[in-house]
Amino acid sequence: MKGNKTMLGLSLREEFRSRRLKGTAIELTNDNDTGATQLPAADFLEITYPSTDLLKAIEAIGPEQARPVVVMGERGQGKSHLIAALHHVLTDSSQTKSWLRAWSQRLTRSNIETLPLRSGMLVISESLHRQRYKFLWDLIFERHPHGAFIRGKWEGQGEKKTDIPPDTLLLELLRHQPTALILDEFQTWYDGLVNSPQQPYKNWAFNFIQVLYDWHTKIWILSLQEVWDKG
Known part of the structure; x- marks a missing residue:
């Protein structure tokens, strides 16, 4: 930097300019509606550098x-910022x-x-470490405009109801609206699931991910996996 000129026109973000430094960790969503995915795309992209990753x-x-x-x-390498940027890329192609x-x-x-750039997607983003959803299908059914109807069809199967929503119902759901699913802290959430004969939640989650993968032409999973130093 020389004189009043700033390299590449970069400037210090607002939260770093105040006399008291606030937390700068990226949250996809929060209860104050100030999470990274709750901000206007233009505002978030303004503080985003187009890194190689x-x-x-x-x-x-x-x-x-x-x-x-x-x-x-590992933690602190900008993974949450990256996937928040992808949320805005998918939801606002014009600003992108x-x-x-x-x-x-x-x-x-x-x-x-x-x-x-891809457009026309319903984007469902969630930080799973907030523990707002017991099962991934609860998240999808709640956020998808056709989700309540598909949940009703699944739960109304009586004795024929399967442990996880079947691929036929998911395909019906996604035909109404192609969906991108963005999951932050996925590995942390998955590792913490109970897996016992009475509560095989991890097995159910694994099977459900397989079902989603089978229909990946309609849905994308951008999951954050942390790498821990176990040495």
């Missing part, structure tokens, strides 16, 4: 891609295009501006 992730969820994406790494265009010009990298 983020650009690769945007490419991985593009129109020609149809596979789950797993973000891995403007953001990519601005950085493409700033970095003189034309390939950034031409990244293909």
Whole structure:
């Protein structure tokens, strides 16, 4: 930095300018509606740098891609910020295009501006460490506009009701609205599930993830897996 000029036009984020430093950990959502995914896309992208990892992730969820994406790494490496950015990429392609265009010009990298973006997705994002949902299907049924109807069909099967929602009902759900599922702290949540003969919750979760994967042309799972030093 020289004089009043700032390299790449970067500036210190607002929360770092106050006399008292506030917590800067990224939350996807919170009860105050100030979580990363609850902010306008323009506001969040304004404090987001198009790192190599983020650009690769945007490419991985593009129109020609149809596979789950797993973000891995230790704490403090920006994983939650990255997947929050992906939430906004999927929900507001217009603002994302403007953001990519601005950085493409700033970095003189034309390939950034031409990244293909997906649109028309229902995006369900949740930080699983908040323990708001016992089962993943509860999250999907609650947030999807057709979820209550599909839940009713599943629970109304009587003795034929399966332990987890079957693939036929999930496909019916996703035909109404293609969905992107973004799960923060997935590994922490999964590792903490009970798995006993009476409560095989981990087995059910594993089977449900397999069902989601079978229909990955309609749904993406961006799960955060933490890597712990167990040495």
